Amino acid sequence: MTSAHPLPLGPAPRPATGEDLADRLRALATRAAGAGVTGLDRAHLTATLDGADVTSLDADLTGVAFGAQQKAPGAVWQPGAITAREDGTVRRLRVDAHPLTAVDLPVDVTAEAEGLRFTWVEGADGQVGFEPVEPDDAHPVTGHARVAVSRAGLVATVHGLLAVSLQSQGITLSDLDVHLESHGPRAAGVRIEAKVRKGFLSAGVSATASASVDAAMVLTVGDVRISSGNPLVAAMLGAVRGRVEAAANRRVDLAAALPPGVRLADVRLDVGEELVLSARLG
Secondary structure (H helix, E strand, C coil): CECCCCEEEEECCCCCCHHHHHHHHHHHHHHHHCCCEECHHHCEEEEEEECCEEEEEEEECCCCEECCCCCCCCCCCCCCCEEEEEEEEEEEEEEEEEEEEECCEEEEEEEEEEEEEEEEEEECCCEEEEEEECCECCECEEEEEEEEEEHHHHHHHHHHHHHHHHHCCCCEEEEEEEEEEECCCCEEEEEEEEEEEECCEEEEEEEEEEEEECCCCEEEEEEEEEECCCHHHHHHCHHHHHHHHCCCCEEEEHHHHCCCCECEEEEEEEECCEEEEEEEEC
16 A cells, blocks of 8 residues: 655656665655754765665764644645556665754654665656555564653753643743653653642642553553642642543553554663663564
8 A cells, every 4th residue: 555645756767876866855855844844954864776676775864853843844746647656665774863853852763674665656747756655464564763862851841841831821830850760671650740830829730650561562551640739729630630540541552553564573661861762673
């Protein structure tokens, strides 16, 4: 199964060299991302080709910055009649960023995937592009990924985002502390202590939660609580507390949520001065 619309790579014929393909992909990413993403013009892409296949595609996104979510212009191509198609495979894709920045939070990323299928497309308008092809059981995707952020950076980012969100409701966030604790390679707990103020009313708010992933790759969220020692604030939190605590004991089958051909073999969360999330497909 292919995507609804092919993605444009410019005038035909299709890229014949890895350098040409890398340049066209960088231009495509810049157009699709929009003003909310900066630094893509400095991203380092290298590719090697073998006929219709891309033997390797390496993208170094170090220094790229993603701002607050906003609607990107996208990259739309309406080729009209399709004059030529040819199947290809990205045999190995690697993405590195040491780091990239997501809403002011430095994120260190290493990811690699093998067996990504696509179709080269040429249109009657003289343009060329490609359509990603979804994996299936006969054509699985394998790979691994590692994402790491500093604990201090994560707390600072959460503080900033939460402060802006509460400010729109007339609530001032005066303090925030986030405690993360590892309960094993696939389990962690979080405790949040915050101080809020609205008008003359000021009080502390506490929230806790835990999450774990079992050997069958089922995520369980539990121990979800939100409370305040101030009875007035506790009453104000009533509706929110009900929705939040309803998430307790929720189970999500991560493996079942993935499409055919993508199997989550392992996931791990390491908690220390850095929070490191790693996953393996295969």
